[in-house]
Amino acid sequence: MGSLMNYENENTILVRVRNADMNVLHLNVGRNVILKNEWKNKDINPMPRKKKITATTDNSEWKAPKKRKPRKPMTDEQKAAASERLAKAREAKLEKNPNYGQTNIHASLRKLDDEHQLSPAKVKQWIKVQQDYAKSERAAVRQKVKGADAKLADHEGYIRNMQKYLRDGVWVDMFYGEQQQGKIRNKCVVMAYYWYGPRKGQPKRNVGTFYPDMGCTYTQEMLEEEYGNERPRDDATGERDKGTVARKKRKRSKAS
Numbered sequence: 001m002g003s004l005m006n007y008e009n010e011n012t013i014l015v016r017v018r019n020a021d022m023n024v025l026h027l028n029v030g031r032n033v034i035l036k037n038e039w040k041n042k043d044i045n046p047m048p049r050k051k052k053i054t055a056t057t058d059n060s061e062w063k064a065p066k067k068r069k070p071r072k073p074m075t076d077e078q079k080a081a082a083s084e085r086l087a088k089a090r091e092a093k094l095e096k097n098p099n100y101g102q103t104n105i106h107a108s109l110r111k112l113d114d115e116h117q118l119s120p121a122k123v124k125q126w127i128k129v130q131q132d133y134a135k136s137e138r139a140a141v142r143q144k145v146k147g148a149d150a151k152l153a154d155h156e157g158y159i160r161n162m163q164k165y166l167r168d169g170v171w172v173d174m175f176y177g178e179q180q181q182g183k184i185r186n187k188c189v190v191m192a193y194y195w196y197g198p199r200k201g202q203p204k205r206n207v208g209t210f211y212p213d214m215g216c217t218y219t220q221e222m223l224e225e226e227y228g229n230e231r232p233r234d235d236a237t238g239e240r241d242k243g244t245v246a247r248k249k250r251k252r253s254k255a256s
Contacts, residue, residue, distance in 0.1 A: 030126075106169030117170060123162050126178045130159050185210060187219065 074082070091101045102110045105120050112119045134155040140148035158180060161173040176182045186209040194200050205211065207216045 025139065105166050108169040109166065109213055118165070118176060120166060123166060127162050129178050130155050130162075134159065 017035045078200060081223055090101070099110070102120075109120050114121045116122075134152060137148050137152040141152055158173060158175075161171070165171045165173075171184065174184055176184060186206070187210045191213070192213075194202050194204060203211075203213075205223070207218055207220050207223055210217045
């Protein structure tokens, strides 16, 4: 009991604080704070002070930039005049440099006439239209409209294919046009021949493909005339080529 009373009556105790070396600080037990006089002593202060940073640059001559006044919107007459001036400037640059505005277009497409089905001018216009469609479909996707994801992917894929055409000179999409209304037809570059069966040595042909040896596109009528009314069958499996034929829906008989 005596030792306990002596402990309670004591005003301060010694506490070891970990610093660069083991310093001993006197703590006030009643207030549980370090004595102010000992904190002022730099030798036993365990908390490092922050280094004061002084600026070396002189910013006394700095002035805030002037705020630019917003431009007034152009009228329709001013817009028309500006477009005319821009067109004249482009014509002047085109006379000096024939390749002006065609640096991002493949060399094989630069000499195409504007009336060509896949001229760069038309394709650029198609890209703008498809980008507008894609923008509206993105809004529909955010609204969770059914089928908007598929339409957006279709527009974006068509845009990528057209950009690739302008860059590489090769049209890789199966359709063309502002609304993808035209379908690309295939052209045979190297002939293929049957190498076994009753038609061995005869050329293979697909409907809708242009063949240089015939000078025209191989049609469904030519196929039926060559094979007869019945469609050709596969030599390996014996199955009839389905092709593009009209399928009749069978009516199911009602169970009595």
